[in-house]
Amino acid sequence: MSSAPPAVSTEPAPSTRRGGWTAMILLIACAAQFMVVLDVSIVNVALPDMKASLGLSPAGQQWIVSAYTLGFAGLLLLGGRAADLVGARRTFLVGLGLFTAASLACGLAADGATLITARAVQGIGGAILAPATLTLIMTTFTEPRAxxxxxxxxxxxxxVGGATGAVIGGLLTQYAGWRWVFIVNVPIGIAILAAALLYVSGAHRGHGGLRRLDLPGALSVTVGLTALVYGIISTESSPWASPKVWGALTLGILLLAAFAVIESKVAAPLVPLAVLRRRTLAIANLVMIALGSAMFAMWFLLSLYVQQVLGFSALKTGMWFLPGCLAVIIGTRTSTHLLRRTGPRPLLVTGMAISTFGFLWLSRIAPGGVFTTDVAAPFVFCALGLGMSMLPVTAAATAGIDRREAGLVSGLVNTSRQVGGALGLAILAAIAAHTARGHLSPGVQALTADYGHAFLCAAVFTACAALGSLLLPGRPATAVPGPTPGGAE
Structure with missing residues (x-):
């Protein structure tokens, strides 16, 4: 095989002609995606240290996570369209550069406001980068089995990125300080950028231009989601009837309605409404919203619970997440091997049922309980079920999609997970706060009660996802999970 880059063309060369080159593109795409997903959860273990260092309020702690997920969720659709229109290579490089620079800004932040702002910019970089990683894979690997x-x-x-975030975060926080949960991205991002410049060729070019990007749609959906989450989070300190709460919720609903109108009017919408009429795609994205709601809240709430209630150190908390990380890996590998034989529906139903059982078990936690049986064991069930569900729901959403819509559909899938995560985290944290305020006994007993109610709500989310999965096609996945050239719906 020649060591020189392949010639630039408008169509990706067959996988058999590229050999190790395609393996490098897969490695680059997966490494970048790992870094993006890692930053959703790596901060959770470090939140108490950030709170002490920067004087963050409980709501401020939540915004460290929510600012990233909202920037990520609100602009993922724009990032997906950018990958289609201006090319996966250019979009990948821009997103990676912005993400890396914002990570450095997070690590150097001197106060909470700066950190939250930098986290939002980091999420925007991730929103540009993440769809490009999946688009690179879809346009590089054209043979079904590959x-x-x-x-x-x-x-x-x-x-694995979501699962290992707590482990890596615990190690970095304990031995290097909380700032390194962000700064660690800088050398990794630079290395991936150098590899992408060398191996990702102009073959991954788009079929449009920046002028076709739907900026009004992106702005309305981003601000609308932010307003909704802000309104929900505000209920932790203000009553539902306060102008701050209902004003933010009303603004969010109006902006999301405006987004729907914009998408029906513009020539090149972020989300062509006809795409949402595809039954399988629509159901898969609803399931992903419920899955994301439980998944994001699980890492956040458990990280705080084991430190605030059980008194674990950051390192011990991170190490405690290792069994869950292994459970996620086992679940994901199991679904990878079974998907082509069973199709997505049985795997999703099974995975969500396992997670529901785990969350119901977690909801029974008590101040005097045994850690291994009351926390660790149910957590493994939650993680195993979530791991089993990630690939099937992605496969259901992307099956039969034309290659030219790869960025759009991957953006929708990722957006659904992030929207679910942002809204689910806000809802469950608000439920926990309201439970704690209404509890007669202060201290550990109140904290345990609020976490128990939040986990019960997470069980409702995963149960709804299991029921929704029953509406997906039951036939085996004879087509690969992803777009095929000229593929039908």
């Missing part, structure tokens, strides 16, 4: 393996690796990275 694409299934590549998407399995990408889905595993998504699951």
């Amino acid at each position: 694409r299934t393996r590549a998407m399995g690796a990408w889905s595993s990275v998504n699951a």
Whole structure:
């Protein structure tokens, strides 16, 4: 094989002609996606240290997570369209550069406001970068079996990135300080950028231009989601009837309605409404919203619970997440091997049922309980079920999609997970806060009660996802999970 880059063309060369080159593109895409997903959860273990260092309020702690997920969720659709229109290579490089620079700004932040702002910019960089990683894979691997393996690796990275965030965050916080949970991205981002410049060729070019990007749609959906989350979070300190709460919720609903109107009017919408009429795609994205709601809240709430209630150190908290990380890996690999034989529906139903059982178990936690049986064991069930579900729901959403819509559909899938995560985290944290305020006994007993109610709500989310999965096609996945050239719906 020649060591020189392949010639630039408008169509990706067959996988058999590129050999190790395609393996490098897969490695680059998965490494970038791992870094993006890692930053959703890596901060959770470090939140108490950030609170002490920067004087953050409980709501401020939540915004460290929510600012990232909102910037990520609100602009993922724009990032997906950018990958289609201006090319996966250019979009990948821009997103990676912005993400890396924002990570440095987070690590150097001198106060909470600066950190939250930098986290939002970091989320925007991730929103540009993440869809490009999946688009690179879809346009590089055109042979069905190779694409299934590549998407399995990408889905595993998504699951493992979220699971190992707490472990890596605990190690960095304990031995290097909380700032390094962000600064660690800088050398990694530079290395990936150098590899992408060398291996990702102009073959991954788009079929449009920046002028076709729907900026009004992106702005309305981003601000609308932010307003909704702000309104929900505000209920922790203000009554529902306060102008701050209902004003923010009303603004969010109006802006999301405006987004729907904009999408029906513009020539090149972020989300062509016809796409949402595809039954399988619509159901898969609703399931992903419920899955994301439980998944994001699980890492956040458990990280705080084991430190605030059980008194674990950051390092011990991170190490405690290792069994869950292994459970996610096992679940993801299991679904990768079974998907082509069973199709997505049985795997999703099973995975969500396992997670529901785990969350119901977690909801029974008590101040005097045994850690291994009351916390660790149910957490493993939650993680195993979530790991089993990531690939099937992605496969259901992307099956049969035309290659030219790869960025759009991957953006929708990622947006659904992040929207679910942002809204779910806000809802569950608000439920926990209201429970704690209404509890007669202060201290550990109140904290335990609020976490128990939040986990019960997470069980409702995963149960709804299991029921929704029953509406997906039951036939085996004879087509690969992802777009095929000229593929039908």
